[in-house]
Amino acid sequence: MDIKLENLTKIYGLQRAVDDISFEVKTGEVLGFLGPNGAGKTTTMKAITCYLTPNSGDVKVGGISVLENPDEVKKHIGYLPENNPLYYDMPVIDYLRFVAELQGLTPEETNQRIAEMIQVCGLKGEKHKKIRELSKGYKQRVGLAQALIHDPEVLILDEPTTGLDPNQIVEIRELIKKIGREKTVILSSHILAEVEATCDRILIINNGKIVADGSSEQLRKQAQGNEILKVQILGGDRNEVFKSLQQISTIALVDILVPEESVFEVQSKNDAQSAQPIFEMCKDNGWYIGQLTPVETKLEDVFREVTSN
Amino acid sequence: MKSIITITKRELNSFFDSLMAYIMIVAFLGFSGFFTWIQGRDVFFVNQASLQSFFSIAYWTLFFFIPALTMRQIAEERKTGTIEMLLTKPVSEWQIVSGKFLATLSLIVIALLLTIPYYITVSQLGPIDHGAVMLGYLGLILMSAAYVCIGIFTSSLTNNQIIAFLLALFIGIFFHIIFDILSNGLPGILGNISHYLSMSTHFESISRGVFDSKDIIYFLSIIVLGLVGSEAVLSKRD
Numbered sequence: 121m122d123i124k125l126e127n128l129t130k131i132y133g134l135q136r137a138v139d140d141i142s143f144e145v146k147t148g149e150v151l152g153f154l155g156p157n158g159a160g161k162t163t164t165m166k167a168i169t170c171y172l173t174p175n176s177g178d179v180k181v182g183g184i185s186v187l188e189n190p191d192e193v194k195k196h197i198g199y200l201p202e203n204n205p206l207y208y209d210m211p212v213i214d215y216l217r218f219v220a221e222l223q224g225l226t227p228e229e230t231n232q233r234i235a236e237m238i239q240v241c242g243l244k245g246e247k248h249k250k251i252r253e254l255s256k257g258y259k260q261r262v263g264l265a266q267a268l269i270h271d272p273e274v275l276i277l278d279e280p281t282t283g284l285d286p287n288q289i290v291e292i293r294e295l296i297k298k299i300g301r302e303k304t305v306i307l308s309s310h311i312l313a314e315v316e317a318t319c320d321r322i323l324i325i326n327n328g329k330i331v332a333d334g335s336s337e338q339l340r341k342q343a344q345g346n347e348i349l350k351v352q353i354l355g356g357d358r359n360e361v362f363k364s365l366q367q368i369s370t371i372a373l374v375d376i377l378v379p380e381e382s383v384f385e386v387q388s389k390n391d392a393q394s395a396q397p398i399f400e401m402c403k404d405n406g407w408y409i410g411q412l413t414p415v416e417t418k419l420e421d422v423f424r425e426v427t428s429n
Numbered sequence: 430m431k432s433i434i435t436i437t438k439r440e441l442n443s444f445f446d447s448l449m450a451y452i453m454i455v456a457f458l459g460f461s462g463f464f465t466w467i468q469g470r471d472v473f474f475v476n477q478a479s480l481q482s483f484f485s486i487a488y489w490t491l492f493f494f495i496p497a498l499t500m501r502q503i504a505e506e507r508k509t510g511t512i513e514m515l516l517t518k519p520v521s522e523w524q525i526v527s528g529k530f531l532a533t534l535s536l537i538v539i540a541l542l543l544t545i546p547y548y549i550t551v552s553q554l555g556p557i558d559h560g561a562v563m564l565g566y567l568g569l570i571l572m573s574a575a576y577v578c579i580g581i582f583t584s585s586l587t588n589n590q591i592i593a594f595l596l597a598l599f600i601g602i603f604f605h606i607i608f609d610i611l612s613n614g615l616p617g618i619l620g621n622i623s624h625y626l627s628m629s630t631h632f633e634s635i636s637r638g639v640f641d642s643k644d645i646i647y648f649l650s651i652i653v654l655g656l657v658g659s660e661a662v663l664s665k666r667d
Contacts, residue, residue, distance in 0.1 A: 166513075205510030218439050
């Protein structure tokens with residue numbers, strides 16, 4: 121099931137929280153939704169899940185409009201809201217049953233799906249505990265289980281890993297990856313590494329507008345022009361090394377990173393590669409390479425570049 | 430309809446899980462029992478086999494208990510954010526509101542059913558007007574339904590339970606006593622309107638055994654207004 125946003129706009133008072141956004145998520149795609157706080161991520165997600173009615177524009181989930189037929193759309197969406205609201209006074213299994221019944225599952229389906237969800241989300245030992253008694257990581261699993269209980273084709277997760285410890289983050293990520301293979305997933309986060317690890321495609325929004333769209337490699341390439349290498353050359357005087365580096369024809373710029381250990385950062389000219397000339401230079405002078413690493417533009421840099429005003 | 434029952438079941442369970450239901454039932458039976466059987470102007474003082482003294486005390490205890498039961502219903506869901514979880518499931522605002530209404534009303538009906546021993550006891554003491562007792566109970570249930578709707582409405586307005594409680598009492602007190610007082614003081618049409626708006630007018634006419642369409646329209650309008658109002662407030666979320 122695909123999701124299509126058409127000129128979606130949501131205004132709070134004077135602020136345009138989401139400003140004329142259009143994009144499409146294809147079936148089976150995992151889309152990472154990035155942006156600084158208050159960029160409009162949550163608002164967009166709330167519009168897709170029919171919680172908020174947009175001021176203008178439309179969202180179509182599998183071709184069904186949220187304005188015309190919200191109840192039909194809701195049946196196909198599994199949603200984990202921000203801060204994972206749950207009924208704390210209910211035992212896990214009762215809560216899942218409640219959600220399953222609301223989703224209109226038959227009693228047999230309900231029992232079967234609950235058993236499946238408890239298995240998939242690893243809630244076996246916790247199923248009879250009240251939700252209040254669970255640790256944050258387990259609460260998050262309950263949140264995921266309730267979102268998945270009716271086997272939805274579309275999954276919307278609003279910051280699924282906030283407040284979890286590193287082990288739990290890895291577990292939840294694995295879970296999302298596992299589930300995401302067959303479903304269309306939109307996942308918001310401001311942890312860049314997470315989005316990079318789990319998503320096929322990244323969408324960055326800022327002030328209610330889309331500022332970047334593509335896979336993480338595409339985004340990086342967009343931001344990065346020339347090749348940058350970090351190189352350590354040993355066995356010679358660092359000033360001499362510096363001078364020789366500057367003389368290499370493919371290198372545009374040389375910078376000393378750590379003078380004591382003679383670590384340099386070199387930037388190549390357009391479309392040129394400098395690894396080989398550096399090696400040749402070392403060979404000619406009797407120096408040796410301590411390390412040579414390509415410096416990639418990090419997603420953080422891309423993010424900072426497109427979202428800073 | 431299935432969704433309404435699902436929500437009703439959950440709400441009722443949450444009343445019983447949180448001890449709220451037990452406290453309410455014990456307090457209700459305690460108060461009404463004390464004033465029906467022990468305090469000075471009780472059944473024995475009246476010297477008639479009638480449940481009139483029970484009905485007039487239940488008329489007041491329910492007035493105070495109902496806002497305490499309804500105050501958290503929507504306010505708490507707003508505060509914890511579970512309302513977002515609910516409304517993104519395939520249920521309508523209307524189903525949520527009706528589910529909560531039915532749950533609270535069921536709890537009150539359970540409390541009233543537990544006073545049936547009073548009825549049996551009194552009927553052993555002398556000839557009792559069974560019709561009047563039935564209508565008395567019906568009057569209490571209708572009155573409760575009206576106050577539950579007012580309570581759910583005020584609970585939908587805020588995410589603070591105390592405000593919801595006080596607001597429900599504030600609105601309730603007009604129906605419960607202020608319109609009654611006004612109707613004695615105000616002349617002509619205003620007096621008539623206040624008289625019609627007063628809960629006691631309708632409650633007393635029902636428990637006297639007179640039950641006509643005026644009373645039904647009165648209770649139904651408060652119930653419908655309260656539910657439609659809550660639904661409208663829930664639908665408007667920005």
